[in-house]
Amino acid sequence: MKTEHIKTTDSNYTDLLRSTVRSIEPYVPILPFEVLADNLGRPIEEIIKLDANENLYGPSLLVRDALADLDYPHIYPDPENRALRKALSDFIGIPSENIFAGAGADEIIDLIMRLFIDQGDKIIDCPPTFGMYSFDAAVNGAETVAIERKDDFTLDLEAIVEAVSVYAPKLLFLTSPNNPDGGLISDQELHTLLALPIIVILDEAYIEFAGIENSRIDWVLEHENLIVLRTFSKWAGLAGLRVGYGAFSVGLLKELWKIKQPYNVSVAATEAALVSLDDSVNLLQVVSEIRSERKRLSQMLSELSFVFPYPSHGNFVLCQVKGISALELHQALSAEGILVRYFDKPRLRDHIRISVGLSHHTDVLETILSRISTE
Incomplete structure (x- = not known):
């Protein structure tokens, strides 16, 4: 049976794109x-x-030597990142069952979107802030309800509470310290927001520069609707290797495991992160x-x-x-x-x-x- 070659044009390809991407x-x-x-x-x-x-x-002085001596770069990495999650558990003080490792926190943000977002769903972010939240929302077909920060860059709590009531968003993204201003969210503010019917994602990419005592990563053990994100890019100087992690409730993390790519964190990134934790x-x-x-x-x-x-x-x-x-x-x-x-x-x-x-x-x-x- 002879199959005819179908001529296509750029417009044909464009028509096949998801409408949200266009x-x-x-x-x-x-x-x-x-x-x-x-x-x-x-x-x-x-x-x-x-x-x-x-x-x-830059990174720990031990990182370059560790990367030069990788034993098995030709073998796929552990899909469950067991060694890294165990080392992170020892470092941050929560069980490894609550920890997820990713190719930078950006990958985890995208996975969270894919876990929760259906076409037309809504999220909240609070600009000025990290632009990846609204970008990933758009890629995944969600609408961003932007609740502008006050003139001093603090959160407008009343507006957030009202937006949750009016728009019924699924996700609320917060950054502490916030980028670009460097402000911290208070315990009282976070408690107020965790009481809302919404998943709260707290991005702590810069928390080490605020003092680790200001982290709320262990709050995930008590709040099932809280996710806390961290990265090795800033404090450990590994921005070029793309490795981050998140803390989740056990039940929520069970769902996230279903949709992750099996070999998401490279052996090089894993080794650099492990060495960094050893040299913390x-x-x-x-x-x-x-x-x-x-x-x-x-x-x-x-x-x-x-x-x-x-x-x-x-x-x-x-x-x-x-x-x-x-x-x-x-x-x-x-x-x-x-x-x-x-x-x-x-x-x-x-x-x-x-x-x-x-x-x-x-x-x-x-x-x-x-x-x-x-x-």
Whole structure:
């Protein structure tokens, strides 16, 4: 039987796409180091990268050796991540049965969406905040009910409670410390939100910089509707290896296991995470140094007449810019090889966010900002 070749056009392929995909814009991440260097016409070593909240101290010194000595890179990783979950259990103090490892917290966010979201469902997020929540919601066919934060970036609890009543959303995404401002959610606020008929996802990507005592990860043992997310990207300096984890109630995690890809965390990422946990004392000392540098950076910024920093519990400082446009300041710093984050969004167009770098990065930034202030 002869089968005729069917000619197709681009429009035919487009017609086959999910309707939700056709209507969304792609997520816009920070450009890779090499591309940034090329765009600025500078070698990588002359660029001070303070735009993505990466840990510029880097990973544990033991990580490179561990990756060079991987025993079985040709064998698929453990689909249940047993060794990593056991090490995480010892590190954070909750049973491994409550822990799920992922290829970065981003993978877990997407899995949570796929676990709960049907076409047309709703979620709540509280902008300004991490953009991945609303992006993943759109990809999975959900509508985001955005409850704007107050002028001081605290949560509008009354508006959230009302939105849950009116829209019946399934998921509420919170970040503590929040990105981009670095504010923490209080125990009272979280208790109020956990009493609502909704799954609360608390993203603690930056919690180590706030002090681990501010974590609510053990609350999942008492609240079945709470999920807490963490990552190795920030405190452990493993952003390039993509490994994160989440804490869930046992019942909820049982459902999540049904939909995960079997080999989601690579052997390299797993080994780097295990070594980082073994070397956590040294890494947390680096976190302490970053917190000290954050204080120094904030003090330096507060002494400038055109930059007004917000208090932060993350490894970054959000600043309101006055007397000069934030975009112009961003461009002026870029021209000097210093990359900071500018947000092209109405609420943040007069703001920049500066990641905490090494001590000499702060020194260079201070010199250039002082020069700009006199121009």
